Amino acid sequence: MMKKSQENTENQLAARWRKHGEPAATALGFNNSINTSLNISRNVANTAPSKTPNKKGDDGKHKTPSKTPRKSPSRDGITGDRFIPSRIGSQYDIAHALILQENQTDSQLLSPSTLEQQRLIGEVLNCNEMNKIKILSYATKPPAAPEGHVNRLKVLYHNSKTPATVKKTTRHIPQSPDRILDAPDLVDDYYLNLIHWSKNNHLAVALSKQLYIWNAATGDISQIMETDGDEDYICSVNWIKEGNLLAVGTAEGVVQLWDIEASRRLRMMAGHNARVGCLSWNEHILSSGSRSGNIHHHDVRVANHHVATLSGHTQEVCSLFWSPDGRFLASGGNDNLANIWDLTLGHSNVQSLQILNEHQAAVKGLAWCPWQSSLLATGGGTADRTIKFWNTNNGVCINTVDTGSQVSSILWSTEYKELISGHGYANNQLILWKYPAMTKVSELTGHNGRVLYMTMSPDGSTVASGAADETLRLWKCFTVDPTKKKKETASKTVRNVATASLR
Numbered sequence: 001m002m003k004k005s006q007e008n009t010e011n012q013l014a015a016r017w018r019k020h021g022e023p024a025a026t027a028l029g030f031n032n033s034i035n036t037s038l039n040i041s042r043n044v045a046n047t048a049p050s051k052t053p054n055k056k057g058d059d060g061k062h063k064t065p066s067k068t069p070r071k072s073p074s075r076d077g078i079t080g081d082r083f084i085p086s087r088i089g090s091q092y093d094i095a096h097a098l099i100l101q102e103n104q105t106d107s108q109l110l111s112p113s114t115l116e117q118q119r120l121i122g123e124v125l126n127c128n129e130m131n132k133i134k135i136l137s138y139a140t141k142p143p144a145a146p147e148g149h150v151n152r153l154k155v156l157y158h159n160s161k162t163p164a165t166v167k168k169t170t171r172h173i174p175q176s177p178d179r180i181l182d183a184p185d186l187v188d189d190y191y192l193n194l195i196h197w198s199k200n201n202h203l204a205v206a207l208s209k210q211l212y213i214w215n216a217a218t219g220d221i222s223q224i225m226e227t228d229g230d231e232d233y234i235c236s237v238n239w240i241k242e243g244n245l246l247a248v249g250t251a252e253g254v255v256q257l258w259d260i261e262a263s264r265r266l267r268m269m270a271g272h273n274a275r276v277g278c279l280s281w282n283e284h285i286l287s288s289g290s291r292s293g294n295i296h297h298h299d300v301r302v303a304n305h306h307v308a309t310l311s312g313h314t315q316e317v318c319s320l321f322w323s324p325d326g327r328f329l330a331s332g333g334n335d336n337l338a339n340i341w342d343l344t345l346g347h348s349n350v351q352s353l354q355i356l357n358e359h360q361a362a363v364k365g366l367a368w369c370p371w372q373s374s375l376l377a378t379g380g381g382t383a384d385r386t387i388k389f390w391n392t393n394n395g396v397c398i399n400t401v402d403t404g405s406q407v408s409s410i411l412w413s414t415e416y417k418e419l420i421s422g423h424g425y426a427n428n429q430l431i432l433w434k435y436p437a438m439t440k441v442s443e444l445t446g447h448n449g450r451v452l453y454m455t456m457s458p459d460g461s462t463v464a465s466g467a468a469d470e471t472l473r474l475w476k477c478f479t480v481d482p483t484k485k486k487k488e489t490a491s492k493t494v495r496n497v498a499t500a501s502l503r
Contacts, residue, residue, distance in 0.1 A: 173442045177473035188468040191277050191318040193236045195466050197455045199243035206234035213260060224263060238279035247286055249276030255288050269298050269305045280320040287329060289317030295331060312339040312352045319366040325373050332363030338378045340392050354395035360384040365410040379407025382425055401438045408452050413478045414460035422465055424450030430465060432477055444475050
């Protein structure tokens with residue numbers, strides 16, 4: 001009877017499990033546990049002490065009924081009953097490690113350079129701030145989008161202020177040039193330097209063989225000189241700091257000095273055996289770079305003007321700039337190198353202090369930072385397309401920015417912590433950058449050819465650009481608010497008066 005009842009119970013349980021779609025293995029395991037439990041019950045019942053007196057043993061004493069200890073189901077390999085599952089096979093250590101690995105942020109697995117790239121991308125796209133703000137706001141009605149507007153970030157609407165990561169430009173930057181000057185026969189050559197603005201507000205422009213001076217104050221234009229030889233043409237121009245002398249480099253390797261007020265040539269300084277593509281003044285020392293790769297120092301005060309030769313480039317020198325304090329000279333060449341030199345005179349073979357060799361193309365763009373004397377910005381050509389920032393004290397590259405196009409020139413602003421770069425292939429534009437974040441402030445377009453030359457007005461408000469489309473364009477991109485300028489001038493005057501009184 002008991003056996004039949006057991007079979008009925010098992011059949012009912014099996015039917016119930018099949019009705020609910022439980023796998024066969026699970027139902028079988030459950031039945032095994034039931035069978036085992038029933039067997040244990042029968043064993044316990046069979047081993048229960050009898051009510052009849054125990055028989056005496058051979059020694060004449062009553063035998064104590066043997067009590068078999070009940071074994072724990074978990075010790076016999078039972079998988080568990082219907083309510084308490086067995087956890088013997090669980091591996092908690094491995095599970096805990098997997099949970100930690102899933103919760104581990106990706107930033108712990110990325111390199112520092114990749115993290116910095118992600119941070120900059122996040123700042124540009126406002127991702128860091130957008131994660132903290134509400135997507136929808138019902139406080140005010142969203143403004144109507146202009147016709148043709150496409151929101152590439154897929155942001156619905158929010159009522160918060162502009163995120164702090166995006167520095168909004170408060171000043172107005174005109175997107176069109178203030179003036180366009182015709183420059184016929186402006187030579188389309190990446191390695192030359194054909195325009196320069198003087199302290200006296202005179203813009204020197206070399207158009208093939210002719211040299212013109214444009215007076216920015218009056219608008220008058222005058223021709224100063226013209227080369228004589230059939231193969232000779234002007235390759236570089238550069239004003240002295242005081243603005244009264246102009247140096248002119250020619251294709252025949254000669255450097256000429258001109259007094260612009262008197263329209264008179266003062267002297268001719270020979271020495272180079274190839275064209276002179278760049279010039280730079282340091283008080284009475286004039287440095288000239290040639291296609292031969294040599295740099296000459298000329299002392300314009302003496303008859304024997306050639307006082308030093310720098311031989312650090314193997315190809316044409318296309319850019320020269322003295323630092324604002326006059327201690328160091330930076331040179332860029334077609335050998336993809338930028339060199340740093342100190343002011344050493346009277347030597348023939350002078351070694352450079354630093355060799356900056358991380359560019360992959362000619363280094364034409366060079367500019368010293370006006371507020372940090374040891375900071376130098378360099379720009380590479382078509383195969384490089386980057387602007388690099390260097391600590392000239394140790395030659396370490398601080399930062400690199402890929403501009404996406406050929407860099408022909410770089411200028412630092414004297415009023416803002418910004419710089420502007422001129423670009424050739426393939427975008428032909430000027431880009432304003434915020435330093436040190438190197439975020440784009442504005443892009444100035446309009447040239448139909450690559451931008452080759454740039455120079456800045458003496459007040460630091462206007463940039464002149466010359467391009468292969470034979471035009472000069474004047475951009476008022478660094479104009480200062482008159483009210484702000486007046487306050488700064490007043491505060492500077494007060495500080496000077498206070499300093500003078502303390503002395």
